[in-house]
Amino acid sequence: MNFKRKKQIAAVLSISVLGGLVVACSNETQPTSSTTSPTNESAKPTAAQTTTGPKYPASFSYWVTMDTDAAVSIKNYSEMGIYKQLEKITGTKVEFQHPPAGEQQVKDQFNLMMATGKLPDVMGYAWKANSPDKAIKDGKILRLNEIIDKYAPNLSKMLKDKPDLKRQLTSDDGNIYAFPFVGEDNPVFVFHGLFLRKDWLDKLKLQPPATVDEWEKVLTAFRDGDPNGNGKKDEIPYFYRQTDYETSYPFLGAYGLNAAFYQENGIVKYGPYQPKFKDYLTLMNRWYSQGLIDKDYLTSDVKLRDSKTLNDLIGSQAGWGGSGLGGYLQLKRQQDPNTGFKLVGVPVPSLNKGELAVSAGAPTAQWSGIGVAITTSAKNPEQIAAWLDYGYSKEGKTLYNFGVEGQSYTLDNGKPKYTETITKNPNKLSITQALGMFTIVASSGPFQADEDADLQWHPDPDTQDAMRSWTKADHSKYMPSNLNSDEQAKIASIMTDLRTYQYEMINKFIMGQEPLTKFDEFIATLKKLGIEDATKIYQTQYERYMKKS
Structure with missing residues (x-):
């Protein structure tokens, strides 16, 4: 599942026959009157505050697309519960900049900023697919390897403990360029x-x-x-x-x-x-x-x-x-x-009883490619790194996944539990829309997902049982994609026309408009359109990926 929190999936179901009633989302508030302050536990200083490392920055600018669920209730992330709490904990004032809604508008603004060099201090974007090595060479964003090792102790430890995650984060030139959203190692659900x-x-x-x-x-x-x-x-x-x-x-x-x-x-x-x-x-x-x-x-x-x-x-x-x-x-x-x-x-059906079919829609990567980069405009990148690193701490994981204690969650036997403001919102907001007042957990950000939060996103037992059943599949054929910019361009050139032809023929075969005796002709056309060249490109990138340390 390309993670849109899939896990990064945050979809809202509109039922036309019921006047567009919005219901709870898959992967996927008005706040209650409670103004409960964070507990002492959630306000504990992080490693960056208690060591001789850098302090948190007084302020910095942060460009990031606003989550559509959050936009239902707030206009800027500065209004969001977790960032209010982070300001109390770190003393850092963040100036959030949000591009206009819409994929093309976001891309256009990103490209304009990169072209003009007028950059905020921090940028959240799909960096993996947008030539991060070139952005580093062009002096737009920073290589983060040494900064993370020295000033982001929580993420640094995670990368040591999760070598495959480090491979995913490391470019062909050996650069780590973003603070990632990290999925769970053992997904509770397939969405x-x-x-x-x-x-x-x-x-x-x-x-x-x-x-x-x-x-x-x-x-x-x-x-x-x-x-x-x-x-x-x-x-x-x-x-x-x-x-x-x-x-x-x-x-x-x-x-x-x-x-x-x-x-x-x-x-x-x-x-x-x-x-x-x-x-x-x-x-x-x-x-x-x-x-x-x-x-x-x-x-x-x-x-x-x-x-x-x-x-x-x-x-x-x-x-x-x-x-x-x-x-x-x-x-x-x-x-x-x-x-x-x-x-x-x-589960996905097999041909024979007891066999496992190849996975269908299962989350297979710890990182989706979306992350937070520090730009060369930042005057205090080490301090910003320490601030971003908070999301990978124990306290930060709770904050990002559950929001604000006393408002979006309470502690039940020491474990966070969403309040009814989230699970049964009085304004009939879906779970992810309700969470949008308090946290970015329904989209992505510099933090690690929490399995228990995922369970609470789907409180209905029938839904939980279904999603557990979907995990029963063969995931061994998963292939990480880590194409460099040249490879991406070549793949796009080949696959655009190939996929158009492929989907047209698949539909004709299914609907009987073309006889299946023409399947060999279909294969020959795929070859002519360059599928073997595309496969070689992916083979090269796969072998390169597996050699990363």
Whole structure:
């Protein structure tokens, strides 16, 4: 899961049939009247204050995109609970600068600042994908290796303890260039996966499917058995969408394939270029022709999916844990506390009982590529590093993940627990929107994720069970991506046209507009468009990555 806290996922489900009611999010407030001050524990000085190292800075400027959930309630991060607390703890006044909302607007402002050299002291951005080595050579941002070793003791220790994280953070030129958001080593949940109508399974006396064959039997029963009980053959057994292929590739993992580039015993491969990809297409074509997947999937959108789900037309689908499965359950229970509407999450299916399919949508990297760089404009980079390092301390981890004690969380037997301001917000804000008043945990930042916070983001047992089930997969084929700027340009040049052709042909194969006898022609065209050259580039970067110390 590219981490958008995925873990860095913060999605809000809008249900059109209910007037756009916002529900709790997957990975994903008004504050209460409480003005409780931080406890003595949360205000303890960090290592940087108690050693002979630098003190925290009096002030600095910080450019960072504002999280959309936070923007519901505040206009600037200076209003956010954690930064108010950090100012009390460190004495540092931070001037936050937020670019206009929108991916292109953020990119345009970033590029303008880099071109003009008019830089804030600190910049939070997707540095990994934006030529950090060049930014260092051009004198825009600082190499942080020595600064972290000397002035950021918490992060320095973490990098010593987590060599793979250090490899992810280190560029081809040997530079560490950002303070990262660090995911947990052992994710509690996978945030995207397959789920079915459990009440339909029960009505038809079926068990949750574990293999592709079992799925076909279940989908056929959903098509023919009138599980919604309206006397019409209007059920959509599986709501397939083109984005399913891109985000979680349901059923592809059964054939040992990944949707894009992956490695198998150190050899880089591309999923759609493998012979077994034809088996996957054959399956999807059969299901489409038999009416087991949505005939109109190319024109279906999120609102239509949500409407059909809540109106008892969809039997199964792939979706997010919180804003999908959990959101539907929440809405149905709000409509009717005694609703018979039930959902169950299941692992990615395998071909044979007891096998593990290749992971679908699992978080596999400790770092997403988004981080906080210190620019050459900073007059006190060592002190800023000490301030950023607070997020990797025990106290900082609690602060960033839970917010402000007495407001967004309280201590229960010594452990942080979100208050009802977060979990049952009186203004009907989702969990991540409510947290946005207090912390950036729903997006990313210079801190480490907390497993217990993740558990509390998804308090519904059915959602927790589903997301645990999605972790049951083979993650061994994960391949870290660490392309340098030249490689990124070459890959973009190859893959833009290749993917356009690929998705067009995949849809034609599935819908029967092109016979699968043309699969060899499809493979030959991928070769002509440069897939083998792209694979060689990824092979080179993978080998280079694995050699990093």
